[in-house]
Amino acid sequence: MTNANRNDIRNLSRRRFLQGGAGLTLGFCLPAAAAAPAAGPGKAGEGLAVPGAFTPNAFVRIGTDDTVTVISKHLEMGQGTYTGLATLLAEELDADWKTVAVEGAPADAARYNNLFWGPAQGTGGSTAMANSWEQMRKAGAAARAMLVAAAARRWGVPAAEITVRAGWVSHPASKRNARFGQLAADAAKEAVPAEVTLKDPREFRLIGRRAPRRDSAAKTDGTAMFTLDVRLPGMLVAVVAHPPRFGAKPKSFDAGRARSVKGVVDVVQIPQGVAVLARDTWSAKKGRDALSVTWDEQGAFRRGSEEILAGYRELAKKPGLVAGQAGDADGAFAKAAKLVSATYDFPYLAHAAMEPMNCVVRLAPEGLEVWNGEQMHTGDQHALAGLFGLKPEQVTIHTMYAGGSFGRRASKDADYVLEAAQIVKAIGGKAPVKMVWLREDDMRGGYYRPLFHHALEAALDAEGKLVGWRHRLVGQSILAGSPFESAMVKDGIDVVSVEGAANLPYSIPNLRVELHTPKDVGVPVLWWRSVGSSHTAYSTETFLDEVAAAMGRDPVALRLELLSGHPRHAAVLRVAAEKADWGRPLATAKAGDRRGRGVAVHESFNSFVAEVAEVTVGRDGGIRVDRVVCAVDCGTAINPDNIRSQVEGAVGFALSAALHQAITLTEGRVDQGNFDGFPLLRMGEMPKVEVHILPSEAPPTGIGEPAVPPLAPAVANAISAATGKRLRRMPFDLSSLKA
């Protein structure tokens, strides 16, 4: 294939994109050398930089060795996106799954934008499969059509007589066959089809079946490359001394002792702190330990988390901005025969991804090169370009595997990426830099799930019917000051502060949801797996349980009655209840133990999840979650095994928070620094998780987050069933459960 041909295809693709085609950009290219580069993360733009070799096109590349390389515009951070996106494309391509590899896309919003986010590229809100559902299948179907056209031309037979299956193109009538690789060169010369027809779902061979993860091998033999594993020639490792309080800055520093540490090369001040650069991580850490910094704390935030909470409790006594209402809530409460009320406290939470935040940056004459578990390509690219006065396209981002994120890497202000770049800038770009946050930097670095306080009230009428619901929330806005603010903060209401509360699915005739958004709290906050639903599901679903108890109703029966207008909620609730033998007595516990079953149902990211938890509470108040039965409706199940895996993980993640986790502040300083103060769930605490996926032909929706919200309320409701005690503060105070 000539360069001219290749450019034609690329330009054609770009044109089609601009015309509003659903991203039908693809192409075939031949390697100049026979060997295909191993796919995997961190390959961004490499083909483009090597003329005559591979030219990565938007979503797929087929090598003469039959390797089908799928380009993923979304980050693989554990949620299975690489496998999911490849499944969609390979399905319509009729590829052989064993030959499919996946590669992270470079930052290029023109080709790789999140179709739900307009012109921005990024991963979040459980949108990867949903926004790519048609795009990736069409890319696969178009590639298949070009292979078929090439075979038809080569064999002189009508395209309609050609079949494709598992990486083979065949003309059964003349018994001719060719592998994808043998047709790649010719297929590249075929026109990109204007229209493609997608398969009838009944013909699916990969979607809805088990397509093993594409990253399992590399993640079990140590070869998977995370950002922390990147090493460039001449690279220095930077460890940064950060201020002890949010809003403080370095005033002066004495680097004498730090510079005398063997391996330390340089010590530089950056806006966020003081960076020690060394030949290796350990020397950089020792250098930082030897550094003494004086901080300018004029703008520092000095309150503790208990003070913040006390302020929120006061605020909750006053009316807030109305985030949702129906009927006449105050009228209903004025006439109520019975009232139920409760308040709830939620702490700050760290994401604590297993790979602490880190980033590699190199300044070259052509521009900036960055290696990162990149979740916000466009935002980070623009921020980095701004720092160096470059054009965004001069910033190349290599997307590495991410050792978890849970929202942390979807930075709204490029925080840690920019910090790495600031260090490179401070040394005049003289060496590539890997900035490493040690665990303590990561945990004390802010961008937490915001601390929230909720107050709920319910009104029952004389017949004992639920006629009124008032819910007041107090907490910092995540979206304020973010690029999404204009789109997602409406009339002062940050939609993610009230999601799951303002859109309560239960038919209650009179309802009002109000929000207070304090602006004087200087703790940086960010989305944390399931965002607003991480607290709203807890308060609404445990409070509804209290209301059911006050009404003398069964929690499942009451929910089903109130969900008459929400069939998908009701369906998952029914399945979870049935599979968990709801209503049948639990097996008896050993003497002194108390057992209970609890339920919760919640919609988030357009997926519906119900969970039933079975819990044993010991005499000492210690609890064990024995079993969690989950029912999930996330539309078409692209990869059922990955859905199960995400739900299992979400249960463990949510249980970690419910049982163990809080980030607290004392006079503005974060109290926790490592996993001793911020424990994660351990093997022995993991419940047995059962996942039931509801059959659906609806388009796929998210699954990375939606199983998190129902877990904690289901467990709390089970504890309450066992002990009669209501837990209204997270993490749970188990001492209150002593027999």
Add this chain to the structure above:
Amino acid sequence: MIELDINGVRRRLDVEPDTPLLWALRDTLQLTGTKYGCGQALCGACTVHVDGTPVRACSVPVSSVVGRRIATIEAADRGRIGRAVQDAWRRLDVVQCGYCQSGQIMSAIALLARIRKPTDADIDGAMAGNLCRCATYQRIRAAIHEAARALG
């Protein structure tokens, strides 16, 4: 200069004696399969074998492992147990982000070397020091049982 026996090969390293084995492996020898998670022996991401016993490489200075046999994830497939464990992990698609999994696998191999048919309680005990933020514990447990079955 410090001489270490790593995956059966003698390696000479120019590092300070107090350097944790973890950073010598990762930064000096580019054996990056062993991960950093906490630096305080709290998470298990850095688990390697020293004379067959699982240890947290972040909390062991290189000076203390001179003359001992050190094995990392990069050599996990050299033994029958290691291969059975990796196989089971892949068959069950245990991994999510994957960052903790080198450490999980090294702990699982050491467990199966000690106890051929571990019970759930054995697994809870042996794996208690290996945290997984993605909470892949259910599949880790299943994969250990599966590997034990495959080993017969």
